[in-house]
Amino acid sequence: MPLQSSPTYSTTHLLKSPHGRLLDLRQPQVMGILNVTPDSFYPGSRLGGSPEADLLGRAEAMLAAGAAALDVGGYSSRPGADDISPAEEQARLLPAIEALRRAFPQAFISADTFRASVAAAAVAAGADLINDIGGGTLDADMLPTVARLRVPYCLMHLRGTPQTMRGLAHYEDDLVLTLLRFFRDQLEKLRQANGGHPPADVLLDPGFGFAKNAPQNFELLRRLPELHVLGHALLVGVSRKAMVHKFLGLSPDTA
Known part of the structure; x- marks a missing residue:
């Protein structure tokens, strides 16, 4: 499926909860x-x-x-956070x-x-x-579960786990192209889990700070519009992260 053309998916303007909200x-x-x-x-x-x-x-x-x-x-999904049981x-x-x-x-x-x-x-x-935060990569049952529950879903890009992601910020290919391929593949898996029907209520999160260093985070911020090519709204989490407070010379509390 070409990244420049994705007729299977339509822009999400309204998320509908299974509870009616x-x-x-x-x-x-x-x-x-x-x-x-x-x-x-x-x-x-x-x-x-x-x-x-x-x-x-x-x-x-x-x-x-x-x-x-x-x-x-x-x-907690901060780098190096302790793992806990379900x-x-x-x-x-x-x-x-x-x-x-x-x-x-x-x-x-x-x-x-x-x-x-x-x-x-x-x-x-x-x-x-x-x-x-795993975009369906950390639990093989997640995408089928989301499809079965018909619940809105935010699919984030991550490499590795919160415990290992710090060492996985090297990208052989263009960063945004890598994310687009990841999102395309995971959306296709979600479509298959949904009985072949395109998933509508899906947000995409580029995962600022997750297996990405500071220059990569700012590159993603600059190129955010390119992620709309897949036709889904974006969820962007940068509040109080290091890319903000360190760049401004502030603490997380004052950023």
Whole structure:
């Protein structure tokens, strides 16, 4: 399939949750990040060990400030982060999703996980979107699970795992072309898992900081429009990352 022409896919303007909630992407939207982990890269996003009131207070502040969606993660994907079991990830993630759903019934909630079993449990708990840092490469059951659940899906580019990605930032070919090929291949796998029907509610995330060094991150930022060739909206996560605060000479808190 030529990268310059992808008639199989159409631009995603509206994400529809299996629970009936909608996320309008006809204009840029902001996603708030809530990490129910003790070791995510930005301490200000961590909620590990915090009471439910802290979680709900931060979520309320984000929604009031204009966030259109809340992304909740129970597995830290920072470089070199500790691996945890699916059971521990679920024990962190599901109570947070359930609490957010009770408090904010109309909020669009994203579950940040690369594991199919956790994704299915998160959707059952009320999640509207699965945000997969592995783009279907870290769990062979993820793409079939997403297709079966008919849940919106964010497909991110990653090489290796959070534990190994730092050493995998060398690209033999053009960086953006490499990402386009990866996305094309994973979208085709998702189409096959979906009974041959093109996946509609899919976001693409170039994975800033994931198996990419600082110059590569800025190249991706400059060339973001090229990723629209596949016809899907983009999810871009650069907030408080090193490419921002180190370049500006600031701390993550002030960036």
